[in-house]
Amino acid sequence: MKKKIRSVICIMIVSMMALSACGSKSTGSNNKASEDSTVAENKENGNSAEGIFDESGVSEEGQFPIVKDRIELTVMVPSSTSIQDITTNDFTQWYEDKTNIKINWIVVPAESLTDKVNISLSSGDMPDIYLDCNITQTQQSVYGSQGAFLPLNDYIEKYGAVYKDIASQINGLNEVMTMSDGKIYALPYVEKCVHCENSSKMWVNKRWLDNLNMEIPTTVEEFENMLIAFKEQDPNGNGIADEIPMLSFEGGWHSDALSGWLSNPFVYTSPDDNYVYLNEGKIELAYMQDGWKDAMKWLNSLYKAGLYYDQSLIMNNDQARQVATAEDGTALVGCFPNGVPSAVPGDAAEQWQDYIAISPIEGEAGRYATYAPYNQINPTKFVITSACKYPEAAFRWGVEQYNKDIWFMKAFGQEGTGWVRITPGEGDIPADAVDLNTGAPSEVATFADGIGWGEEQNYCWRGIGLRCDTPDASSYRYNQYQIGDYESNMEYRLAFDTRDNMNPYNPDINMCLPPLVYDEVQATEMANSQSVILSYVKETAARFITGDLDAEADWDAYLKELEVKGVKNLKDIYQAAYDAKYK
Structure with missing residues (x-):
C-alpha cells in the first residue's frame, strides 16, 4: 500500500525550498540547472575525460554520463494516470542529460498492455527495453531461450555490483531472478510492504x-x-x-x-x-x-x-x-x-x-x-531485447536507478520540493518519528508538496522504473516519515500489528x-x-x-x-x- 502522505510541515518546507532554491515541481525549469550541475560533477570526477569509457563506449558503474557519444534507446512503457507525459517529464529530461541517452518512448495504454506486449513479442517488432511491461518469468524463460531477450549475467558481472550487493542482502532474490538455464533475463523492482507479507x-x-x-x-x-x-x-x-x-x-x-x-x-x-x-x-x-x-x-x-x-x-x-x-x-x-x-x-x-x-x-x-516473503520482489520490470544495439548502455541505464538519490527523485521529484530531509524532534516533526518499515528514525518526508502518489504531475515517474525500497537492504533507501499515530492512521495500525502480532509466527521461508x-x-x-x-x-x-x-x-x-x-x-x-x- 503506497504511503500517500500530505505533509503538514509547511513552514519547514518553505524555508528548505528557499535554501535549496529548488524551482517548479511540474515544469522543465530545473533542467538547465540540473544539467549544469551534472556537467560540473562529471568534470570534477573526471567523467568527461578521454579514456574512462570501455570498448563498448560505456563508462564504469556509478559514473556519468553513461556514454560519451549520445545514443538513443526505444523503451516501451504503460501509460500512467499519475504522469502527465513521460516524454516531457522533468525526471525524463534530467535522466537523459545525466546519462547522455535519449529515450524514444512507446507509451501503451495500460488497459491493453498485455495484448500490445504479446503482439510485439510474436511479431518480433520489439523495443530495446520493456519497462514495467509485466514480462512474466515464463515469458522470460521462453523468449530468453529463443534469443529474443538478452541474458544479463555478463552485464551484471561488469556493471552490476549494485545488483549483486542487493541480491546478497535480500533472501531468495537471485534464486527468483535466475531461470532454469542459469541466466537472468530481467532486473527486479524491490519494494517491501511489511504488512503485505502477512496480509x-x-x-x-x-x-x-x-x-x-x-x-x-x-x-x-x-x-x-x-x-x-x-x-x-x-x-x-x-x-x-x-x-x-x-x-x-x-x-x-x-x-x-x-x-x-x-x-x-x-x-x-x-x-x-x-x-x-x-x-x-x-x-x-x-x-x-x-x-x-x-x-x-x-x-x-x-x-x-x-x-x-x-x-x-x-x-x-x-x-x-x-x-x-x-x-x-x-x-x-x-x-x-x-x-x-x-x-x-x-x-x-x-x-x-x-x-x-x-x-x-x-x-x-x-x-x-x-x-509471503517473496512479495517484495517484482521480477517482471526491466528486460533488454535482442533489438537493442547498445545493451551495455541499456543495462546501465536501468541498474543505475537503484541508486537511492536517483530513485527518490524518480519517485518523488526534486529534493526540497517533492521530498525534504527531516530530523525527528525539530520543527513540527515528533521526536519519536520512525519509518514504519524499519522502526528507525525518520530521515525524509515525502509528498512534501501535497501531491499524492496517484495524482497527476509531470516532474517524476512515481512507480515506473527500478528501485530498491526494502529494510532488507537499508542503504538503498531513506527512512520515511508517516504522519499520524496508531489510533488515526491505518499505516501505523498495519505496521505495528504486523510487526508485533504476525511476524513472530512467520514459518521458515523454506x-x-x-x-x-x-x-x-x-x-x-x-x-x-x-x-x-x-x-x-x-x-x-x-x-x-x-x-x-x-x-x-x-x-x-x-x-x-x-x-x-x-x-x-x-x-x-x-x-x-x-x-x-x-x-
Missing part, C-alpha cells in the same frame, strides 16, 4: 474484548470461546442480541474463509500460492491434507452454532458493510479476516480503530501466520513457495486444469462449511474427484517447475 489477518474488536474482560485468544479453543461470548454477552452494550461474532465476505483482500488465518491452525494455507506449500523441498497441496478436512469440520461447527455469519460465503464487501453497523453507529461485528481493518466497519478512523489484528491461534498444526516458471507445455496444461481444480476446491469448501457436504463422510469422494480433475498432474507440474529452478 491474511484476523481483525478483532478490542473494545468488545475489554467490555467482557477477556484476553486476546491464543488457541483454537480460546478463539471459539471468544465468539461464544460475543454472541451471548452483549459486548456492544446496547441490550439487544444483535452481535455478529464473525463474518467473512467474497472477493476481498484475504477476506474469505480460505484466506489462511482460520485454517492455519490445522494446515498451513497460502491462498496467493494457490494453497501450495513446501515440505522439505516437496510440493504439498493444503486442500488435500487431513488438516484441511479438520479445518472444514471446525468452520462447520462455528457455522452451525451461529458464530459464523450465515451469509458470509455468498456476500460481497458492500453487503458486509451493510450489516456491520447499526443505524445509530453501533458496531455489530466481532471479528473478520482481511488485509486491512477498514474493510468491514468503514474507511473512517473512528469506524475501524477498535479493531486490532491479533496473532495467529495455535492448533494441531502449530501456530503460523501466512507469510515452507513458502517461491515464484515458479513454467515451460510452454506446462503452461498449456495448467491453463486447462488449475482453474478447474481450484474452483472445485472452493466450491466444495463452501459446502463443507455450510454442512451441505459432510467433511468426514464425503472426504474420500472429494479426493477422488480431485484425482479425476487432474490434481496429480498439476502437482507434478508444480514439482517439476520447482526442481528445475531451485534444485
Whole structure:
C-alpha cells in the first residue's frame, strides 16, 4: 500500500525550498540547472575525460554520463494516470542529460498492455527495453531461450555490483531472478510492504474484548470461546442480541474463509500460492491434507452454532458493510479476516480503530501466520531485447536507478520540493518519528508538496522504473516519515500489528513457495486444469462449511474427484517447475 502522505510541515518546507532554491515541481525549469550541475560533477570526477569509457563506449558503474557519444534507446512503457507525459517529464529530461541517452518512448495504454506486449513479442517488432511491461518469468524463460531477450549475467558481472550487493542482502532474490538455464533475463523492482507479507489477518474488536474482560485468544479453543461470548454477552452494550461474532465476505483482500488465518491452525494455507506449500523441498497441496478436512469440520461447527455469519460465503464487501453497523453507529461485528481493518466497519478512523489484528491461534498444526516473503520482489520490470544495439548502455541505464538519490527523485521529484530531509524532534516533526518499515528514525518526508502518489504531475515517474525500497537492504533507501499515530492512521495500525502480532509466527521461508516458471507445455496444461481444480476446491469448501457436504463422510469422494480433475498432474507440474529452478 503506497504511503500517500500530505505533509503538514509547511513552514519547514518553505524555508528548505528557499535554501535549496529548488524551482517548479511540474515544469522543465530545473533542467538547465540540473544539467549544469551534472556537467560540473562529471568534470570534477573526471567523467568527461578521454579514456574512462570501455570498448563498448560505456563508462564504469556509478559514473556519468553513461556514454560519451549520445545514443538513443526505444523503451516501451504503460501509460500512467499519475504522469502527465513521460516524454516531457522533468525526471525524463534530467535522466537523459545525466546519462547522455535519449529515450524514444512507446507509451501503451495500460488497459491493453498485455495484448500490445504479446503482439510485439510474436511479431518480433520489439523495443530495446520493456519497462514495467509485466514480462512474466515464463515469458522470460521462453523468449530468453529463443534469443529474443538478452541474458544479463555478463552485464551484471561488469556493471552490476549494485545488483549483486542487493541480491546478497535480500533472501531468495537471485534464486527468483535466475531461470532454469542459469541466466537472468530481467532486473527486479524491490519494494517491501511489511504488512503485505502477512496480509491474511484476523481483525478483532478490542473494545468488545475489554467490555467482557477477556484476553486476546491464543488457541483454537480460546478463539471459539471468544465468539461464544460475543454472541451471548452483549459486548456492544446496547441490550439487544444483535452481535455478529464473525463474518467473512467474497472477493476481498484475504477476506474469505480460505484466506489462511482460520485454517492455519490445522494446515498451513497460502491462498496467493494457490494453497501450495513446501515440505522439505516437496510440493504439498493444503486442500488435500487431513488438516484441511479438520479445518472444514471446525468452520462447520462455528457455522452451525451461529458464530459464523450465515451469509458470509455468498456476500460481497458492500453487503458486509451493510450489516456491520447499526443505524445509530453501533458496531455489530466481532471479528473478520482481511488485509486491512477498514474493510468491514468503514474507511473512517473512528469506524475501524477498535479493531486490532491479533496473532495467529495455535492448533494441531502449530501456530503460523501466512507469510509471503517473496512479495517484495517484482521480477517482471526491466528486460533488454535482442533489438537493442547498445545493451551495455541499456543495462546501465536501468541498474543505475537503484541508486537511492536517483530513485527518490524518480519517485518523488526534486529534493526540497517533492521530498525534504527531516530530523525527528525539530520543527513540527515528533521526536519519536520512525519509518514504519524499519522502526528507525525518520530521515525524509515525502509528498512534501501535497501531491499524492496517484495524482497527476509531470516532474517524476512515481512507480515506473527500478528501485530498491526494502529494510532488507537499508542503504538503498531513506527512512520515511508517516504522519499520524496508531489510533488515526491505518499505516501505523498495519505496521505495528504486523510487526508485533504476525511476524513472530512467520514459518521458515523454506515452507513458502517461491515464484515458479513454467515451460510452454506446462503452461498449456495448467491453463486447462488449475482453474478447474481450484474452483472445485472452493466450491466444495463452501459446502463443507455450510454442512451441505459432510467433511468426514464425503472426504474420500472429494479426493477422488480431485484425482479425476487432474490434481496429480498439476502437482507434478508444480514439482517439476520447482526442481528445475531451485534444485
